[in-house]
Amino acid sequence: MPTTPVPTNATTFLHSRPDHHLVAEGTTGQFTDPSAAVEALRSRTAHAVVGALPFDLREPAALMAPRSLRHHDGPWRGASGAEVPAAGITSEIPASDEHHRRVAHAIAALADPTNPLDKVVLARALRLCTESALTPWQLAARLGQGDGTGNLFVTDLSAAGARFAGHHLVGASPEVLLRKQGSTVTCHPLAGSAPRSPDPTTDSARARGLAGSTKDRHEHRIVVEGLRTALEPLCGTVEVADEPSMVSTPTMWHLGTPIRGTVADPGITALELAVAVHPTAAVCGTPTGAARDLILATEGSRGFYAGAVGWSDAAGNGEWMVSIRCAELADDGRTATAWAGGGVVAQSRPDDELHETTAKFRTILAAFGIDDYATIDRAPTGVQSA
Numbered sequence: 001m002p003t004t005p006v007p008t009n010a011t012t013f014l015h016s017r018p019d020h021h022l023v024a025e026g027t028t029g030q031f032t033d034p035s036a037a038v039e040a041l042r043s044r045t046a047h048a049v050v051g052a053l054p055f056d057l058r059e060p061a062a063l064m065a066p067r068s069l070r071h072h073d074g075p076w077r078g079a080s081g082a083e084v085p086a087a088g089i090t091s092e093i094p095a096s097d098e099h100h101r102r103v104a105h106a107i108a109a110l111a112d113p114t115n116p117l118d119k120v121v122l123a124r125a126l127r128l129c130t131e132s133a134l135t136p137w138q139l140a141a142r143l144g145q146g147d148g149t150g151n152l153f154v155t156d157l158s159a160a161g162a163r164f165a166g167h168h169l170v171g172a173s174p175e176v177l178l179r180k181q182g183s184t185v186t187c188h189p190l191a192g193s194a195p196r197s198p199d200p201t202t203d204s205a206r207a208r209g210l211a212g213s214t215k216d217r218h219e220h221r222i223v224v225e226g227l228r229t230a231l232e233p234l235c236g237t238v239e240v241a242d243e244p245s246m247v248s249t250p251t252m253w254h255l256g257t258p259i260r261g262t263v264a265d266p267g268i269t270a271l272e273l274a275v276a277v278h279p280t281a282a283v284c285g286t287p288t289g290a291a292r293d294l295i296l297a298t299e300g301s302r303g304f305y306a307g308a309v310g311w312s313d314a315a316g317n318g319e320w321m322v323s324i325r326c327a328e329l330a331d332d333g334r335t336a337t338a339w340a341g342g343g344v345v346a347q348s349r350p351d352d353e354l355h356e357t358t359a360k361f362r363t364i365l366a367a368f369g370i371d372d373y374a375t376i377d378r379a380p381t382g383v384q385s386a
């Protein structure tokens with residue numbers, strides 16, 4: 001029977017996977033610079049580091065040395081029947097037609113043979129407001145009940161400075177950025193997506209369509225090759241599955257590829273490896289610098305969306321999830337920002353990209369009790385075939 005510790009005021013961090021979860025309490029140190037956190041681990045000043053890396057590593061991280069970090073079997077299960085107060089969307093950032101226009105603009109740039117950009121991941125955000133305050137743990141419990149995959153995270157962002165004081169990032173990410181156990185490193189990038197449908201025939205047609213889509217396989221390949229290039233100097237040989245496989249969440253189908261390597265320096269920490277591979281082309285694009293510049297010029301700072309949330313211990317073991325399907329809950333417990341994005345290549349279509357972000361929002365919106373944001377696939381029968 002898995003233990004389900006009840007979060008207390010001292011609980012700062014939760015990282016849940018289908019087979020195990022970790023809970024951190026208290027802090028003995030905070031780091032905005034990941035290399036200072038690595039130094040604390042390598043010198044054994046800290047027995048572990050937990051928290052969040054921002055999308056743009058030039059911005060402050062929210063990393064903490066916890067007073068305690070406990071491992072538990074099984075996924076985290078919050079209090080069942082967790083209620084959340086009524087919530088609504090107060091704004092779209094940008095408005096959906098502007099996101100559509102941005103995607104069209106990016107497609108034109110990607111199709112220009114003189115432009116070095118091969119892929120860029122564009123995202124949009126929703127501002128949410130609830131009638132009364134909720135805790136990040138209530139939100140996580142709701143997210144876990146709706147998502148059901150066992151993948152969950154909650155992390156206090158206060159360590160990143162005044163702008164983030166009392167804010168938490170809460171999400172149900174299906175994507176493992178990087179895991180290190182002993183000298184083995186594994187990654188499981190996802191890229192190439194299709195919304196799930198409640199109609200089984202449409203749902204399997206969508207999965208088949210994604211598996212056979214040249215555009216999605218190309219988008220996926222870019223991510224896998226980017227990770228191989230980032231890992232090879234650290235690992236020597238890197239094993240990559242020949243073919244992507246289908247990964248599903250209750251709301252999305254994705255293409256995913258397991259990657260595995262053996263690190264040359266067994267003392268290297270999971271945090272150093274996460275910093276070395278982030279941001280992957282699954283959340284940024286390629287070439288990385290050009291894609292990141294376009295994202296920052298288009299969207300502004302993403303903060304901790306499309307960053308990474310995870311843990312690393314002084315032995316070097318740890319695991320970092322890509323921070324997607326998430327929301328930042330403000331210190332008032334009533335206002336939140338949720339994000340969703342998608343990879344854009346020259347063959348992408350703005351309508352599909354807008355749809356994809358709408359579908360990706362469903363995970364986090366369901367946790368807020370919002371199911372009327374968009375009508376895609378809400379019809380119980382006879383939904384439009386893919």
Ligand SMILES: C=C(O[C@@H]1C=C(C(=O)O)C=C[C@H]1O)C(=O)O
Pocket residue numbers: 121123175189190191192193254282283306324325339340341342343344360
């Ligand atoms: C950027 C997001 O998702 C990422 C982008 C994907 C894609 O472009 O197909 C798929 C999974 C994630 O790597 C998100 O959910 O916000």
